[in-house]
Amino acid sequence: MELLTQAPxxxxxxLPQEAAAWQAVERVMRSEAELHGFGEVRTPVFEHTELFQxxxxxxxxxxxxxxxxxxxxxxxxxxxxxxxxxGAARAMLEHGVFNGGLPVKFYYFTSCYRYEKAQKGxxxxxxxxxxxxxxxxxxxxxxxxILLGHSLFERFGVKGVRLEINSIGCPACRAKYFExxxxxxxxxxEELCGTCLDxxxxxxxxxxxxxxxxxxxxxxxxxxxxDFLCGDCRAHFDHVKALLDAAGVAYTVNxxxxxxxxxxxxxVFEFLAEIDGKELAVCAGGRYDGLVEELGGQHTPALxxxxxxxxxxxxxxxxxxxxxxxxPCEVFLGYLGGAAxxxxxxxxxxxxxxxxxxxxDVNGRGLKAQMKYADKLGAAYSLVLGDDELEQGKAELKxxxxxxxxxxxxxxxxxxxxxxxxxxxxxxxx
Ligand code: ATP
Ligand code: MG
Numbered sequence: 001m002e003l004l005t006q007a008p009x010x011x012x013x014x015l016p017q018e019a020a021a022w023q024a025v026e027r028v029m030r031s032e033a034e035l036h037g038f039g040e041v042r043t044p045v046f047e048h049t050e051l052f053q054x055x056x057x058x059x060x061x062x063x064x065x066x067x068x069x070x071x072x073x074x075x076x077x078x079x080x081x082x083x084x085x086x087g088a089a090r091a092m093l094e095h096g097v098f099n100g101g102l103p104v105k106f107y108y109f110t111s112c113y114r115y116e117k118a119q120k121g122x123x124x125x126x127x128x129x130x131x132x133x134x135x136x137x138x139x140x141x142x143x144x145x146i147l148l149g150h151s152l153f154e155r156f157g158v159k160g161v162r163l164e165i166n167s168i169g170c171p172a173c174r175a176k177y178f179e180x181x182x183x184x185x186x187x188x189x190e191e192l193c194g195t196c197l198d199x200x201x202x203x204x205x206x207x208x209x210x211x212x213x214x215x216x217x218x219x220x221x222x223x224x225x226x227d228f229l230c231g232d233c234r235a236h237f238d239h240v241k242a243l244l245d246a247a248g249v250a251y252t253v254n255x256x257x258x259x260x261x262x263x264x265x266x267x268v269f270e271f272l273a274e275i276d277g278k279e280l281a282v283c284a285g286g287r288y289d290g291l292v293e294e295l296g297g298q299h300t301p302a303l304x305x306x307x308x309x310x311x312x313x314x315x316x317x318x319x320x321x322x323x324x325x326x327x328p329c330e331v332f333l334g335y336l337g338g339a340a341x342x343x344x345x346x347x348x349x350x351x352x353x354x355x356x357x358x359x360x361d362v363n364g365r366g367l368k369a370q371m372k373y374a375d376k377l378g379a380a381y382s383l384v385l386g387d388d389e390l391e392q393g394k395a396e397l398k399x400x401x402x403x404x405x406x407x408x409x410x411x412x413x414x415x416x417x418x419x420x421x422x423x424x425x426x427x428x429x430x
Contacts, residue, residue: 001234006081008114010124012310021313028155029129029307033107036148041106043087046272049077054294055086057263061211066114080113084306085288086295092134093297102135102300109309120314121275127309130285137289137301137308139236141242144265149271149283149305150249158273158315160280164254165244165269166226167237168205171290173230178204180223190216208258208328208392221393224255231268238287240267259284267303275314282315283307328378331397332423333360333385334370340385345415347383354415374400385410397421 007013014022021111030040035238049069056062068080081087088106091097097104108130116122131148133141146163153161169177180206185192191214192200192207199206205283208219229237244251251269259268268286285305292300333344344360351358359377361370367384374382382398389395389410396405397418404425408417 008124010118010122012123012125016326018313020326021316022309024087024323025156025309025312025316026129029107029109032152032155033131036105037239038107038133041088041091041108041112043084043091043108044081045089045135046078046080047087049079051086051090052079052082052117055089055263055291056083057203059199059206061206061209062114067115068113068115071220081110082114083112083337084108084110085132085291085304086130087309088130088132089134089291089295089297089302093292093295098134098292098297098300103133103141104135105131105133107131114308115329120310121278121280121311123310128306129309130304130306132214132302132304134292134300134302137236137287139239139243142236142240142287142303142395143247145242145305146240146267146269146305147247147249149269149285149307152283152307153271156312157254157321157337158312158319158323159275160319161271161315163249163251163269163271164179164257165240165251165267166254166257167229167233167266168225168258168268168286169229169233172204172266173228173233174225177223177228180228181205181207184222185218191215191218201280205258208256220256225258226255236266244320259286263288263294266274269305271307273315275311275313279310282311327357328380329374330357330358331359331381331383331418332370332374332377332379333358333383335360335384336367336386339390343390343410344383344385347410349417351418354419356418363409383408399425 003066052067058064062082067082069077069323072078109127110130111125111127112246113125116124118124131145133145150163168174182200185200185204185207189197193210193212193215196207196210196212196215207215208222210216210219234297257270258266264286266287268290269284270281272281273282285303287301287303289301291302292298327398333348335341335344341364348358348360361373371382379400382400385395393409393411394407395410397408398405406421408414408421
């Protein structure tokens, strides 16, 4: 049999067993975010292209190389979202959310689309959990967001995640730095890639983030923004560090982190971990005080992070962190004959209504095949109905592990009897 086609390169299917792990991870994230007062937002998968050109920045790798952009049938340029922040900020502005009490906090789970060279931990469709805090420029907010990221890794029990932070200043202190940086890269023109030569004129800081090896070598020796911070930015950074120290969270200052997005200001950070022998950012974020204005709103300081779900799951898997799988079937109802089939389905319906994970055969197979299927499902109990059982109004509930059998009523007392037996036996197993 030849299949018509396969999933596109750089995409992944998530099947039930793995989806259960995703759900477990998402539950922890939701509860941690909601504990801090973040509310969920859901925004469109595609947006007008100009949103990302402005909101992510047209000198970034994302906008210059990685976006899935196309004309829709109305001739309008739309783009599959490459990240979550621009869409969230657009939605908040559109709904006047910033006119209410500030700060406001949001979280999201989104799929993101980037045309990248697909490899382990680098996909073309991937997923992010993100948080966004709008309306506070205070270092306490920086600390809260970083600590939230940190607490997630703690709750998952992953080891070896390192936190690196930096400050990339504000437009005022960056102006002087840009001049110095331009002069530096200008004297290394012949070592830069074509994209970086363009960046040299428009935003030399972007060169620091280039993945090209030759550019990377030049960037490593480049002057650092951290040495050019103005008084306010330095004080802000010192305060953030002091708050992390006070919370007992270890970090290193890495003057080379600049982040891939144009709208970042001041604090930037990454949580890094080794995945398959390669150091990758699992969670990355920072402050983007200029974003809301860039999108036409009033000055609204903001910050947040994006956490790569696939990278986190790879990490959890590599470290053998146990995550719940699919809940197995609790009780399987088998039958012999047409009348018993109808009764099994009716009892199944009763069980479903009271929240019991029950199943019965729907394929009209022989009893032996039905029970084989029950084993495959991992059913904890089974109940077999035949003419005798229907006549007596009773059947044996069998514990599939111990083989123990108990008669239960199939009439009005069915649910009560069922729950009594299951509860008793569960108690015994502790
Ligand atoms: P990288 O430097 O690895 O390319 P980035 O700076 O482009 O990452 P961000 O835009 O900050 O990443 O996205 C936030 C997080 O989303 C990353 O830290 C990472 O965990 C995840 N991520 C980014 N790109 C991908 C991808 N192509 N596949 C899987 N996860 C990704
Ligand atoms: Mg990238």
